[in-house]
């Protein structure tokens with residue numbers, strides 16, 4: 001069954017494809033000629049996921065998932081958190097965000113961090129209540145970039161279990177441990193898949 005993912009980011013669609021098949025076939029909003037004119041002004045991942053879901057809810061004939069995610073660093077009191085995408089300003093790039101984070105952390109000893117992903121799901125065919133699910137991925141922020149895969153903060157996010165950063169893992173390996181995977185797995189249990 002097709003499922004609408006509240007994004008136009010084809011990289012995210014590819015990640016969701018790997019996570020959702022064979023149960024769902026994720027499609028981007030552009031496939032339904034929709035746009036997502038929503039300012040992510042929420043104070044939590046859940047609020048942002050719901051802002052996007054509520055915008056799409058009555059426009060989609062097929063089930064929808066929207067998400068919001070971010071990196072929480074212990075030493076920085078949970079920052080950048082919901083502000084992860086634009087941490088270094090409105091014109092932020094992955095590179096400038098990493099730069100800012102490394103500068104702020106300096107040579108702190110506590111480098112623990114976690115990625116968090118919150119997913120909101122709604123099925124317009126059944127019109128049952130919206131389901132919210134969450135996933136996390138724990139790791140450490142290293143002092144220099146390593147690896148070229150993935151996106152965002154992946155090059156500085158070290159996962160002890162693999163002895164590698166997320167950017168040094170293959171897509172398949174990342175999907176086994178990612179916050180997005182855990183959130184999807186929790187969602188699947190809730191909708192009995």
Ligand code: IMP
Nearest residue numbers: 067068069070071084085151152153154
């Ligand atoms: P969003 O959920 O697409 O709004 O993502 C928020 C931001 O969190 C992204 O722009 C990245 O900076 C960061 N982020 C979320 N998930 C990941 C990930 O899997 N790897 C690296 N960075 C991530």
